Amino acid sequence: IGACDPLLFWDPIGFCEGGTKEDFDRRRAVELKHGRLSMLACLGMLWPDVFGKFDGYLSPSTGLKFADVPSGIKAVTTVPVGGWAQILIFAGLIELFLLKDKSLGGPGFASYGAEPGNFGTGYWGRKIKDAGERRLKLTTELNNGRLAMVSFMGMAIQNGLTGQSPIEQLASGHISPFNDGQGLFAVARRAQGGFNAANELGACPPLGYWDPFGMMAFQDKAKFDKNRELELKHGRVCMLATIGMVTPDLFGRLPGYLSPSAGLKFTDIPSSIYAIYKVPLEGWLQIFAFVGLLEARNLSFPTNYGYPPFLGQINKLSPESKKTKLLAEINNGRLAMVAMAAMVAQNAVTGQSLVEQFSSGNLNPWIGGYAQADRSSSITMQAAPGQNSAALPFFPLPENLTNNITGEYVGDVGFDPLGFAKNKRLLPWYREAELAHGRLCMMGVLGLTIQTSGFKIEPFVTRYPTSSEDPLTAATQVPVVGWLQILAVIALSELWRYENVISKYDAGVKPGDLGWNPLAPAAGNRPKWFGPTFTAKYSKEEYDNMRLREIKHARLAMLGFSFMIFQNAVTGKCPSLIPQFDKPEYFSAVGDFIPKNL
Secondary structure: OOOOOEEEEEOOOOOOOOOOOHHHHHHHHHHHHHHHHHHHHHHHHHHHHHHHOOEEEEEEEOOHHHHHHHOOHHHHHHHOOOHHHHHHHHHHHHHHOOOOOOOOOOOOOOOEEEEEEOOOEOOOOOOOOOOOHHHHHHHHHHHHHHHHHHHHHHHHHHHHHHHHOOOHHHHHHOOOOOOOOOOOOOOHHHOOOOOHHHHHHOEEOOOOOOOOOOOOOOHHHHHHHHHHHHHHHHHHHHHHHHHHHHHHHHHHOOOOEEEOOEEEEHHHOOOOOHHHHHHHHHHHHHHHOOOOOOOHHHHOOOOOOOOOOOOOOOOOHHHHHHHHHHHHHHHHHHHHHHHHHHHHHHHHHOOOOOHHHHOOOOOOOOOOOEEEOOOOOOOOOOOOOOOOOOOOOEEOOOOOOOOOOOOOOOOOOOOOOOOOHHHHHHHHHHHHHHHHHHHHHHHHHHHHHHHHHHOOOOOEEEEEEEOOOOOHHHOOOOOOOHHHHHHHHHHHHHHHHHOOHHHHHOOOOOOOOOOOOOOOOOOOOOOOOOOOOOOOOOOOOHHHHHHHHHHHHHHHHHHHHHHHHHHHHOOOOOOOOOOOOOOOOOHHHOOOOOOOOO
16 A cells, blocks of 8 residues: 555655565554644644634633634744643553554564554544455555645745745745745845845746845845856756757757767767767867857856847847846746756656657656656657558557547547657546546636626625736635635545546546436446536437547637636736627717707
Protein backbone atom coordinates (compact mmCIF):
# COMPACT_ATOMS: atom_id res chain seq x y z
CA ILE A 1 0.00 0.00 0.00
CA GLY A 2 1.29 3.46 -0.89
CA ALA A 3 3.07 2.62 -4.13
CA CYS A 4 0.58 4.29 -6.46
CA ASP A 5 0.43 6.39 -9.61
CA PRO A 6 2.22 8.34 -10.87
CA LEU A 7 5.44 7.80 -8.85
CA LEU A 8 4.77 4.19 -7.79
CA PHE A 9 7.36 3.17 -5.18
CA TRP A 10 9.18 6.43 -4.50
CA ASP A 11 12.36 6.21 -2.46
CA PRO A 12 14.89 8.57 -4.11
CA ILE A 13 17.21 8.64 -1.08
CA GLY A 14 17.21 4.85 -0.73
CA PHE A 15 15.92 4.44 2.83
CA CYS A 16 14.52 0.99 2.05
CA GLU A 17 17.55 -0.37 0.21
CA GLY A 18 18.98 -3.27 2.14
CA GLY A 19 16.50 -2.81 5.01
CA THR A 20 14.52 -5.49 6.80
CA LYS A 21 10.74 -5.91 7.05
CA GLU A 22 10.94 -4.50 10.59
CA ASP A 23 12.69 -1.37 9.29
CA PHE A 24 9.94 -0.85 6.73
CA ASP A 25 7.21 -1.42 9.33
CA ARG A 26 8.81 1.13 11.65
CA ARG A 27 8.98 3.74 8.90
CA ARG A 28 5.39 3.01 7.84
CA ALA A 29 4.20 3.44 11.46
CA VAL A 30 6.08 6.74 11.72
CA GLU A 31 4.73 7.89 8.34
CA LEU A 32 1.15 7.15 9.36
CA LYS A 33 1.46 8.85 12.74
CA HIS A 34 3.04 12.00 11.31
CA GLY A 35 0.48 12.04 8.49
CA ARG A 36 -2.46 11.77 10.89
CA LEU A 37 -1.09 14.53 13.09
CA SER A 38 -0.39 16.73 10.07
CA MET A 39 -3.95 16.29 8.78
CA LEU A 40 -5.29 17.55 12.11
CA ALA A 41 -2.66 20.32 12.19
CA CYS A 42 -3.64 21.54 8.70
CA LEU A 43 -7.26 21.76 9.80
CA GLY A 44 -6.15 23.60 12.94
CA MET A 45 -4.24 26.17 10.88
CA LEU A 46 -7.37 27.03 8.88
CA TRP A 47 -10.35 26.39 11.16
CA PRO A 48 -10.15 29.39 13.56
CA ASP A 49 -9.98 31.97 10.76
CA VAL A 50 -12.71 30.32 8.67
CA PHE A 51 -15.24 29.27 11.31
CA GLY A 52 -14.20 31.40 14.30
CA LYS A 53 -12.83 30.65 17.76
CA PHE A 54 -14.61 29.35 20.87
CA ASP A 55 -16.24 31.77 23.26
CA GLY A 56 -15.02 32.15 26.83
CA TYR A 57 -11.67 31.57 28.50
CA LEU A 58 -8.88 29.19 27.64
CA SER A 59 -7.20 29.93 30.97
CA PRO A 60 -9.45 31.74 33.50
CA SER A 61 -6.61 32.05 35.99
CA THR A 62 -4.49 34.07 33.56
CA GLY A 63 -7.42 35.85 31.90
CA LEU A 64 -6.58 34.26 28.54
CA LYS A 65 -9.54 33.95 26.16
CA PHE A 66 -9.78 31.67 23.14
CA ALA A 67 -10.09 34.82 21.05
CA ASP A 68 -6.67 35.95 22.32
CA VAL A 69 -4.89 32.93 20.84
CA PRO A 70 -3.54 33.80 17.38
CA SER A 71 -4.05 31.53 14.41
CA GLY A 72 -0.87 29.73 13.41
CA ILE A 73 2.36 28.73 15.10
CA LYS A 74 2.31 31.78 17.38
CA ALA A 75 -0.36 29.97 19.35
CA VAL A 76 2.43 27.71 20.65
CA THR A 77 3.93 30.55 22.68
CA THR A 78 0.53 31.86 23.82
CA VAL A 79 -0.76 28.68 25.49
CA PRO A 80 0.45 28.62 29.15
CA VAL A 81 2.63 25.84 30.52
CA GLY A 82 -0.31 24.31 32.37
CA GLY A 83 -2.17 24.01 29.08
CA TRP A 84 0.73 22.24 27.39
CA ALA A 85 1.01 19.83 30.33
CA GLN A 86 -2.66 18.90 29.86
CA ILE A 87 -2.19 18.43 26.12
CA LEU A 88 0.81 16.14 26.59
CA ILE A 89 -0.95 14.10 29.28
CA PHE A 90 -4.03 13.73 27.06
CA ALA A 91 -1.88 12.62 24.11
CA GLY A 92 -0.06 10.15 26.34
CA LEU A 93 -3.32 8.61 27.57
CA ILE A 94 -4.50 8.18 23.99
CA GLU A 95 -1.21 6.59 22.91
CA LEU A 96 -0.87 4.19 25.86
CA PHE A 97 -4.40 3.24 26.88
CA LEU A 98 -6.90 4.01 24.10
CA LEU A 99 -4.83 3.12 21.04
CA LYS A 100 -2.38 0.88 22.94
CA ASP A 101 0.36 1.82 20.52
CA LYS A 102 3.07 -0.84 20.67
CA SER A 103 5.35 1.02 18.28
CA LEU A 104 6.66 3.27 21.06
CA GLY A 105 10.29 2.74 21.97
CA GLY A 106 11.98 2.69 18.61
CA PRO A 107 14.27 0.02 17.10
CA GLY A 108 14.78 -3.01 19.31
CA PHE A 109 11.93 -2.21 21.69
CA ALA A 110 8.85 -1.54 19.57
CA SER A 111 6.39 -4.04 18.15
CA TYR A 112 4.53 -3.12 14.98
CA GLY A 113 2.28 -6.14 14.53
CA ALA A 114 1.03 -7.47 11.22
CA GLU A 115 -0.17 -4.04 10.11
CA PRO A 116 1.68 -0.92 11.35
CA GLY A 117 -0.64 1.92 12.33
CA ASN A 118 -3.69 -0.30 12.84
CA PHE A 119 -4.96 0.31 16.38
CA GLY A 120 -8.15 -1.70 15.95
CA THR A 121 -10.47 1.28 16.15
CA GLY A 122 -11.95 0.77 12.70
CA TYR A 123 -13.13 3.30 10.14
CA TRP A 124 -15.37 5.75 12.00
CA GLY A 125 -16.13 3.00 14.49
CA ARG A 126 -16.78 0.25 11.95
CA LYS A 127 -14.60 -2.49 10.55
CA ILE A 128 -14.30 -2.62 6.76
CA LYS A 129 -14.63 -6.22 5.65
CA ASP A 130 -14.36 -5.81 1.89
CA ALA A 131 -10.66 -6.20 0.99
CA GLY A 132 -10.81 -3.84 -2.00
CA GLU A 133 -12.61 -1.07 -0.10
CA ARG A 134 -10.24 -1.46 2.85
CA ARG A 135 -7.16 -1.15 0.65
CA LEU A 136 -8.63 1.93 -1.02
CA LYS A 137 -9.36 3.62 2.33
CA LEU A 138 -5.88 2.85 3.68
CA THR A 139 -4.26 4.18 0.50
CA THR A 140 -6.38 7.32 0.71
CA GLU A 141 -5.35 7.88 4.32
CA LEU A 142 -1.69 7.40 3.49
CA ASN A 143 -1.77 9.79 0.52
CA ASN A 144 -3.74 12.42 2.42
CA GLY A 145 -1.22 12.18 5.24
CA ARG A 146 1.68 12.66 2.83
CA LEU A 147 0.01 15.71 1.33
CA ALA A 148 -0.76 17.06 4.80
CA MET A 149 2.87 16.70 5.93
CA VAL A 150 4.08 18.75 2.96
CA SER A 151 1.22 21.24 3.33
CA PHE A 152 1.71 21.82 7.04
CA MET A 153 5.45 22.27 6.62
CA GLY A 154 4.79 24.89 3.92
CA MET A 155 2.14 26.66 6.00
CA ALA A 156 4.33 26.69 9.10
CA ILE A 157 7.34 28.14 7.23
CA GLN A 158 5.14 30.74 5.53
CA ASN A 159 3.55 31.62 8.86
CA GLY A 160 6.94 31.98 10.53
CA LEU A 161 8.28 34.26 7.82
CA THR A 162 5.25 36.50 7.45
CA GLY A 163 3.69 36.45 10.91
CA GLN A 164 0.32 35.73 9.28
CA SER A 165 -1.82 32.61 9.20
CA PRO A 166 -2.64 31.12 5.76
CA ILE A 167 -6.13 32.66 5.69
CA GLU A 168 -4.73 36.06 6.73
CA GLN A 169 -2.20 35.86 3.90
CA LEU A 170 -4.87 35.03 1.32
CA ALA A 171 -7.27 37.67 2.60
CA SER A 172 -4.63 40.42 2.60
CA GLY A 173 -3.13 39.47 -0.76
CA HIS A 174 0.20 38.81 0.97
CA ILE A 175 1.53 36.37 -1.61
CA SER A 176 5.26 36.98 -1.17
CA PRO A 177 6.55 36.15 2.33
CA PHE A 178 9.84 37.94 1.91
CA ASN A 179 9.87 41.36 0.36
CA ASP A 180 6.56 43.17 0.37
CA GLY A 181 7.14 45.00 3.63
CA GLN A 182 5.80 42.24 5.87
CA GLY A 183 8.30 39.42 5.53
CA LEU A 184 11.57 38.40 7.11
CA PHE A 185 13.70 40.19 4.50
CA ALA A 186 11.35 43.14 4.15
CA VAL A 187 12.05 45.83 1.60
CA ALA A 188 11.88 48.48 4.29
CA ARG A 189 15.15 47.21 5.74
CA ARG A 190 16.97 47.70 2.46
CA ALA A 191 15.37 51.06 1.78
CA GLN A 192 17.30 52.46 4.74
CA GLY A 193 20.40 52.54 2.55
CA GLY A 194 18.68 54.66 -0.08
CA PHE A 195 18.27 51.86 -2.65
CA ASN A 196 15.04 49.88 -2.92
CA ALA A 197 15.43 46.88 -5.24
CA ALA A 198 11.67 46.31 -5.20
CA ASN A 199 11.29 49.29 -7.54
CA GLU A 200 13.52 47.74 -10.20
CA LEU A 201 12.33 45.86 -13.28
CA GLY A 202 11.40 42.24 -12.57
CA ALA A 203 9.41 42.76 -9.36
CA CYS A 204 6.04 41.71 -10.72
CA PRO A 205 2.98 39.71 -9.62
CA PRO A 206 2.36 37.28 -8.11
CA LEU A 207 5.55 37.13 -6.01
CA GLY A 208 6.46 40.80 -6.20
CA TYR A 209 10.10 41.32 -5.25
CA TRP A 210 11.30 37.81 -4.46
CA ASP A 211 14.62 37.35 -2.68
CA PRO A 212 14.20 34.40 -0.28
CA PHE A 213 17.93 34.10 0.48
CA GLY A 214 18.36 37.80 1.17
CA MET A 215 21.08 38.23 -1.44
CA MET A 216 20.19 41.92 -1.74
CA ALA A 217 19.83 42.55 1.98
CA PHE A 218 21.49 45.90 2.73
CA GLN A 219 23.17 45.97 -0.70
CA ASP A 220 23.55 48.93 -3.06
CA LYS A 221 22.67 49.46 -6.72
CA ALA A 222 26.08 48.28 -7.95
CA LYS A 223 25.47 44.90 -6.33
CA PHE A 224 21.98 44.75 -7.84
CA ASP A 225 23.28 45.59 -11.32
CA LYS A 226 25.85 42.81 -11.06
CA ASN A 227 23.20 40.27 -10.03
CA ARG A 228 20.86 41.49 -12.76
CA GLU A 229 23.59 41.09 -15.41
CA LEU A 230 24.20 37.51 -14.24
CA GLU A 231 20.46 36.80 -14.19
CA LEU A 232 20.03 38.05 -17.76
CA LYS A 233 23.04 36.15 -19.05
CA HIS A 234 22.04 32.85 -17.47
CA GLY A 235 18.44 33.35 -18.57
CA ARG A 236 19.41 33.97 -22.19
CA VAL A 237 21.67 30.93 -22.28
CA CYS A 238 18.97 28.75 -20.73
CA MET A 239 16.33 29.96 -23.20
CA LEU A 240 18.55 28.80 -26.05
CA ALA A 241 19.47 25.59 -24.22
CA THR A 242 15.82 24.74 -23.52
CA ILE A 243 15.01 25.11 -27.21
CA GLY A 244 18.04 23.00 -28.05
CA MET A 245 16.83 20.17 -25.80
CA VAL A 246 13.59 19.69 -27.77
CA THR A 247 14.20 20.99 -31.31
CA PRO A 248 16.19 17.99 -32.69
CA ASP A 249 13.51 15.47 -31.66
CA LEU A 250 10.64 17.62 -32.95
CA PHE A 251 12.04 19.01 -36.21
CA GLY A 252 14.95 16.72 -36.97
CA ARG A 253 18.70 17.31 -37.23
CA LEU A 254 20.79 19.03 -39.87
CA PRO A 255 22.03 16.90 -42.77
CA GLY A 256 25.70 16.21 -43.31
CA TYR A 257 28.71 16.05 -41.01
CA LEU A 258 29.43 17.90 -37.79
CA SER A 259 33.05 16.80 -38.01
CA PRO A 260 34.07 15.40 -41.42
CA SER A 261 37.56 14.50 -40.18
CA ALA A 262 36.09 12.41 -37.37
CA GLY A 263 33.24 11.04 -39.51
CA LEU A 264 30.71 12.49 -37.03
CA LYS A 265 27.29 13.34 -38.45
CA PHE A 266 24.71 15.64 -36.91
CA THR A 267 22.36 12.64 -36.68
CA ASP A 268 24.89 10.97 -34.36
CA ILE A 269 24.41 13.64 -31.68
CA PRO A 270 21.78 12.71 -29.05
CA SER A 271 19.18 15.23 -27.88
CA SER A 272 20.35 15.24 -24.31
CA ILE A 273 23.23 16.17 -22.07
CA TYR A 274 25.15 13.25 -23.55
CA ALA A 275 25.75 15.43 -26.59
CA ILE A 276 28.52 17.07 -24.53
CA TYR A 277 30.64 13.93 -24.84
CA LYS A 278 30.01 13.54 -28.58
CA VAL A 279 31.34 16.94 -29.69
CA PRO A 280 35.11 16.73 -30.40
CA LEU A 281 37.64 19.03 -28.75
CA GLU A 282 37.98 21.24 -31.83
CA GLY A 283 34.22 21.78 -31.82
CA TRP A 284 34.31 22.97 -28.22
CA LEU A 285 37.17 25.34 -29.03
CA GLN A 286 35.06 26.90 -31.80
CA ILE A 287 32.10 27.21 -29.43
CA PHE A 288 34.21 28.95 -26.80
CA ALA A 289 35.68 31.29 -29.42
CA PHE A 290 32.20 32.30 -30.58
CA VAL A 291 31.07 32.82 -26.99
CA GLY A 292 34.16 34.97 -26.41
CA LEU A 293 33.17 37.25 -29.29
CA LEU A 294 29.72 37.67 -27.79
CA GLU A 295 31.23 38.45 -24.40
CA ALA A 296 33.48 41.08 -25.93
CA ARG A 297 30.40 42.64 -27.52
CA ASN A 298 28.73 42.44 -24.11
CA LEU A 299 31.38 44.73 -22.57
CA SER A 300 29.98 47.68 -24.53
CA PHE A 301 26.29 46.95 -23.93
CA PRO A 302 26.02 44.55 -20.97
CA THR A 303 22.22 44.36 -20.95
CA ASN A 304 21.25 45.84 -24.29
CA TYR A 305 21.63 43.94 -27.55
CA GLY A 306 19.07 46.07 -29.32
CA TYR A 307 15.74 45.03 -30.79
CA PRO A 308 15.88 42.91 -32.88
CA PRO A 309 19.12 41.64 -31.29
CA PHE A 310 22.49 42.41 -32.92
CA LEU A 311 20.94 44.50 -35.71
CA GLY A 312 22.13 47.85 -34.38
CA GLN A 313 18.70 49.15 -33.43
CA ILE A 314 19.64 50.25 -29.92
CA ASN A 315 17.47 52.65 -27.94
CA LYS A 316 14.88 52.81 -30.71
CA LEU A 317 11.92 51.47 -28.71
CA SER A 318 9.57 53.70 -26.75
CA PRO A 319 10.06 53.59 -22.96
CA GLU A 320 6.80 51.66 -22.42
CA SER A 321 7.55 49.11 -25.15
CA LYS A 322 11.12 48.69 -23.93
CA LYS A 323 9.97 48.09 -20.36
CA THR A 324 7.44 45.49 -21.50
CA LYS A 325 9.96 43.59 -23.62
CA LEU A 326 12.69 43.68 -20.96
CA LEU A 327 10.27 42.39 -18.34
CA ALA A 328 9.18 39.60 -20.69
CA GLU A 329 12.83 38.67 -21.27
CA ILE A 330 13.55 38.53 -17.53
CA ASN A 331 10.52 36.37 -16.79
CA ASN A 332 11.14 34.05 -19.75
CA GLY A 333 14.76 33.71 -18.66
CA ARG A 334 13.72 32.82 -15.11
CA LEU A 335 11.33 30.18 -16.39
CA ALA A 336 14.00 28.82 -18.73
CA MET A 337 16.55 28.50 -15.90
CA VAL A 338 14.14 26.43 -13.83
CA ALA A 339 13.05 24.40 -16.86
CA MET A 340 16.60 23.70 -18.00
CA ALA A 341 17.68 22.59 -14.53
CA ALA A 342 14.72 20.18 -14.35
CA MET A 343 15.29 18.85 -17.87
CA VAL A 344 18.97 18.19 -17.20
CA ALA A 345 18.24 16.45 -13.89
CA GLN A 346 15.49 14.33 -15.46
CA ASN A 347 17.74 13.52 -18.41
CA ALA A 348 20.59 12.45 -16.14
CA VAL A 349 18.33 10.14 -14.12
CA THR A 350 16.36 8.55 -16.97
CA GLY A 351 18.88 8.67 -19.81
CA GLN A 352 16.16 10.05 -22.09
CA SER A 353 15.60 13.41 -23.71
CA LEU A 354 12.46 15.37 -22.80
CA VAL A 355 10.51 14.34 -25.91
CA GLU A 356 11.53 10.71 -25.43
CA GLN A 357 10.20 10.76 -21.86
CA PHE A 358 6.83 12.18 -22.89
CA SER A 359 6.38 9.88 -25.85
CA SER A 360 7.30 6.75 -23.87
CA GLY A 361 5.26 7.66 -20.79
CA ASN A 362 8.33 7.56 -18.59
CA LEU A 363 6.78 9.80 -15.94
CA ASN A 364 8.73 8.43 -13.00
CA PRO A 365 12.49 9.04 -13.25
CA TRP A 366 13.31 6.41 -10.58
CA ILE A 367 11.10 3.44 -11.27
CA GLY A 368 10.66 3.93 -15.01
CA GLY A 369 6.99 4.85 -14.99
CA TYR A 370 4.78 2.77 -17.23
CA ALA A 371 7.43 1.98 -19.83
CA GLN A 372 11.09 1.24 -19.97
CA ALA A 373 12.51 3.39 -22.72
CA ASP A 374 14.22 2.03 -25.79
CA ARG A 375 17.42 4.05 -25.61
CA SER A 376 19.02 2.71 -28.76
CA SER A 377 17.55 5.36 -31.05
CA SER A 378 15.81 8.71 -31.14
CA ILE A 379 12.07 9.13 -31.16
CA THR A 380 10.37 8.27 -34.45
CA MET A 381 6.68 7.92 -35.11
CA GLN A 382 5.76 4.38 -36.10
CA ALA A 383 2.84 3.56 -38.31
CA ALA A 384 1.23 0.61 -39.99
CA PRO A 385 2.52 0.24 -43.55
CA GLY A 386 0.77 2.52 -46.01
CA GLN A 387 -1.24 4.47 -43.41
CA ASN A 388 -0.97 8.21 -42.85
CA SER A 389 -2.52 10.47 -40.27
CA ALA A 390 -5.92 11.88 -41.26
CA ALA A 391 -5.13 15.16 -39.48
CA LEU A 392 -1.57 15.45 -40.84
CA PRO A 393 -1.53 13.53 -44.15
CA PHE A 394 2.17 14.20 -44.66
CA PHE A 395 3.00 12.24 -41.46
CA PRO A 396 2.60 8.51 -40.84
CA LEU A 397 -0.21 7.39 -38.54
CA PRO A 398 1.11 7.53 -34.94
CA GLU A 399 1.47 4.28 -33.08
CA ASN A 400 -1.69 3.10 -31.21
CA LEU A 401 -3.96 5.54 -33.09
CA THR A 402 -6.45 4.35 -35.73
CA ASN A 403 -7.97 7.33 -37.65
CA ASN A 404 -11.36 5.95 -36.54
CA ILE A 405 -13.36 8.94 -35.29
CA THR A 406 -16.06 6.73 -33.71
CA GLY A 407 -13.77 4.00 -32.43
CA GLU A 408 -12.47 3.34 -28.93
CA TYR A 409 -11.25 6.93 -28.64
CA VAL A 410 -13.89 9.08 -30.29
CA GLY A 411 -12.38 11.88 -32.36
CA ASP A 412 -9.22 9.92 -33.22
CA VAL A 413 -7.89 11.53 -36.39
CA GLY A 414 -4.28 10.43 -35.96
CA PHE A 415 -3.08 13.71 -34.50
CA ASP A 416 -0.10 13.10 -32.21
CA PRO A 417 2.93 15.10 -33.41
CA LEU A 418 4.76 14.69 -30.07
CA GLY A 419 4.28 10.93 -29.84
CA PHE A 420 2.24 10.81 -26.60
CA ALA A 421 0.22 7.84 -27.85
CA LYS A 422 3.28 5.63 -28.05
CA ASN A 423 2.55 4.37 -24.53
CA LYS A 424 -0.81 2.62 -24.85
CA ARG A 425 -1.35 2.36 -21.11
CA LEU A 426 -1.44 6.13 -20.77
CA LEU A 427 -4.01 6.69 -23.53
CA PRO A 428 -7.01 6.45 -21.13
CA TRP A 429 -5.34 9.07 -18.89
CA TYR A 430 -4.87 11.42 -21.83
CA ARG A 431 -8.48 11.01 -22.97
CA GLU A 432 -9.74 11.53 -19.40
CA ALA A 433 -7.69 14.73 -19.10
CA GLU A 434 -8.85 15.95 -22.52
CA LEU A 435 -12.52 15.45 -21.67
CA ALA A 436 -12.23 16.92 -18.17
CA HIS A 437 -10.47 20.06 -19.38
CA GLY A 438 -12.78 20.36 -22.38
CA ARG A 439 -15.93 20.10 -20.28
CA LEU A 440 -14.64 22.72 -17.86
CA CYS A 441 -13.72 25.03 -20.73
CA MET A 442 -17.16 24.66 -22.31
CA MET A 443 -18.68 25.81 -19.02
CA GLY A 444 -16.01 28.50 -18.75
CA VAL A 445 -16.78 29.93 -22.21
CA LEU A 446 -20.47 29.93 -21.34
CA GLY A 447 -19.76 31.62 -18.00
CA LEU A 448 -17.64 34.34 -19.58
CA THR A 449 -20.34 34.97 -22.17
CA ILE A 450 -23.00 35.30 -19.47
CA GLN A 451 -20.77 37.67 -17.51
CA THR A 452 -20.02 39.90 -20.48
CA SER A 453 -23.71 40.02 -21.45
CA GLY A 454 -24.36 41.93 -18.22
CA PHE A 455 -26.02 39.18 -16.18
CA LYS A 456 -25.08 39.35 -12.48
CA ILE A 457 -26.33 37.90 -9.23
CA GLU A 458 -25.93 39.14 -5.69
CA PRO A 459 -23.61 40.26 -4.20
CA PHE A 460 -22.03 41.41 -7.48
CA VAL A 461 -24.97 43.69 -8.29
CA THR A 462 -24.76 45.94 -5.23
CA ARG A 463 -21.68 45.08 -3.19
CA TYR A 464 -19.15 44.59 -5.99
CA PRO A 465 -19.99 46.90 -8.91
CA THR A 466 -17.62 45.20 -11.34
CA SER A 467 -17.75 45.97 -15.04
CA SER A 468 -19.37 43.20 -17.06
CA GLU A 469 -16.58 43.62 -19.62
CA ASP A 470 -13.92 42.38 -17.17
CA PRO A 471 -14.75 38.92 -15.71
CA LEU A 472 -11.20 38.45 -14.37
CA THR A 473 -11.63 41.37 -11.99
CA ALA A 474 -14.91 39.89 -10.76
CA ALA A 475 -13.08 36.64 -9.98
CA THR A 476 -10.70 38.48 -7.66
CA GLN A 477 -13.64 39.80 -5.62
CA VAL A 478 -14.87 36.38 -4.53
CA PRO A 479 -14.18 36.18 -0.76
CA VAL A 480 -11.83 33.57 0.68
CA VAL A 481 -14.68 31.55 2.14
CA GLY A 482 -16.27 31.43 -1.30
CA TRP A 483 -13.10 30.09 -2.88
CA LEU A 484 -12.78 27.50 -0.10
CA GLN A 485 -16.30 26.27 -0.89
CA ILE A 486 -15.47 26.12 -4.60
CA LEU A 487 -12.26 24.18 -3.94
CA ALA A 488 -14.09 21.82 -1.56
CA VAL A 489 -16.70 20.97 -4.23
CA ILE A 490 -13.98 20.46 -6.84
CA ALA A 491 -11.92 18.28 -4.49
CA LEU A 492 -14.89 16.05 -3.60
CA SER A 493 -15.82 15.68 -7.26
CA GLU A 494 -12.24 14.84 -8.24
CA LEU A 495 -11.94 12.27 -5.44
CA TRP A 496 -15.14 10.60 -6.65
CA ARG A 497 -13.88 10.64 -10.25
CA TYR A 498 -10.55 9.10 -9.27
CA GLU A 499 -12.15 6.39 -7.13
CA ASN A 500 -14.92 5.44 -9.57
CA VAL A 501 -13.47 6.19 -13.01
CA ILE A 502 -9.71 6.73 -13.23
CA SER A 503 -8.76 3.84 -10.92
CA LYS A 504 -11.23 1.50 -12.67
CA TYR A 505 -9.88 1.56 -16.23
CA ASP A 506 -8.61 -2.00 -15.85
CA ALA A 507 -12.11 -3.03 -14.73
CA GLY A 508 -13.64 -1.81 -18.00
CA VAL A 509 -14.76 1.72 -17.08
CA LYS A 510 -14.27 4.06 -20.04
CA PRO A 511 -12.44 7.41 -19.72
CA GLY A 512 -14.79 10.32 -19.16
CA ASP A 513 -17.84 8.14 -18.39
CA LEU A 514 -19.42 9.65 -15.25
CA GLY A 515 -22.58 7.56 -15.39
CA TRP A 516 -24.93 10.52 -15.76
CA ASN A 517 -27.20 8.60 -18.16
CA PRO A 518 -27.56 4.97 -17.01
CA LEU A 519 -29.48 4.06 -20.22
CA ALA A 520 -26.75 5.22 -22.60
CA PRO A 521 -25.44 2.36 -24.83
CA ALA A 522 -21.91 2.66 -23.44
CA ALA A 523 -19.56 -0.30 -23.56
CA GLY A 524 -17.89 -1.72 -20.47
CA ASN A 525 -18.71 -1.22 -16.81
CA ARG A 526 -20.48 1.98 -15.81
CA PRO A 527 -19.78 4.04 -12.68
CA LYS A 528 -22.70 5.06 -10.47
CA TRP A 529 -22.99 8.83 -10.23
CA PHE A 530 -23.48 10.07 -6.65
CA GLY A 531 -25.89 12.84 -7.64
CA PRO A 532 -29.04 13.13 -9.74
CA THR A 533 -29.01 11.48 -13.16
CA PHE A 534 -31.15 11.67 -16.29
CA THR A 535 -32.42 8.91 -18.51
CA ALA A 536 -32.54 9.05 -22.27
CA LYS A 537 -32.39 6.17 -24.75
CA TYR A 538 -30.14 6.45 -27.79
CA SER A 539 -29.19 4.12 -30.57
CA LYS A 540 -25.52 3.20 -30.87
CA GLU A 541 -25.14 5.55 -33.86
CA GLU A 542 -26.81 8.46 -32.05
CA TYR A 543 -24.66 7.90 -28.97
CA ASP A 544 -21.42 7.82 -30.98
CA ASN A 545 -22.47 10.99 -32.80
CA MET A 546 -23.12 12.78 -29.50
CA ARG A 547 -19.74 11.69 -28.13
CA LEU A 548 -18.07 12.97 -31.29
CA ARG A 549 -19.84 16.31 -30.94
CA GLU A 550 -18.73 16.54 -27.33
CA ILE A 551 -15.04 16.00 -28.06
CA LYS A 552 -15.13 18.47 -30.96
CA HIS A 553 -16.83 21.13 -28.86
CA ALA A 554 -14.43 20.39 -25.98
CA ARG A 555 -11.36 20.93 -28.15
CA LEU A 556 -12.80 24.10 -29.60
CA ALA A 557 -13.72 25.35 -26.10
CA MET A 558 -10.20 24.80 -24.78
CA LEU A 559 -8.80 27.01 -27.52
CA GLY A 560 -11.61 29.54 -27.20
CA PHE A 561 -11.39 29.82 -23.43
CA SER A 562 -7.62 30.34 -23.59
CA PHE A 563 -7.98 33.17 -26.11
CA MET A 564 -10.84 34.77 -24.15
CA ILE A 565 -8.80 34.81 -20.93
CA PHE A 566 -5.73 36.10 -22.77
CA GLN A 567 -7.67 38.93 -24.40
CA ASN A 568 -9.33 39.81 -21.09
CA ALA A 569 -5.95 39.94 -19.33
CA VAL A 570 -4.34 42.09 -22.04
CA THR A 571 -7.15 44.50 -22.88
CA GLY A 572 -9.32 44.46 -19.75
CA LYS A 573 -12.28 43.37 -21.88
CA CYS A 574 -13.47 39.85 -22.55
CA PRO A 575 -14.96 38.71 -25.86
CA SER A 576 -18.32 36.96 -25.97
CA LEU A 577 -20.13 34.35 -28.02
CA ILE A 578 -22.94 36.88 -28.32
CA PRO A 579 -21.90 39.65 -30.73
CA GLN A 580 -21.99 43.08 -29.13
CA PHE A 581 -21.81 46.14 -31.35
CA ASP A 582 -21.22 49.71 -30.27
CA LYS A 583 -23.91 52.09 -31.45
CA PRO A 584 -22.74 54.50 -34.18
CA GLU A 585 -22.55 58.12 -33.29
CA TYR A 586 -25.57 59.06 -35.40
CA PHE A 587 -27.69 56.48 -33.54
CA SER A 588 -27.45 58.31 -30.20
CA ALA A 589 -30.08 60.71 -28.97
CA VAL A 590 -29.46 64.33 -29.91
CA GLY A 591 -31.61 65.93 -27.23
CA ASP A 592 -34.23 68.67 -27.21
CA PHE A 593 -33.31 71.98 -28.75
CA ILE A 594 -36.64 73.63 -27.78
CA PRO A 595 -37.10 74.08 -24.03
CA LYS A 596 -40.08 72.24 -22.69
CA ASN A 597 -43.07 73.78 -20.90
CA LEU A 598 -42.96 77.00 -22.91
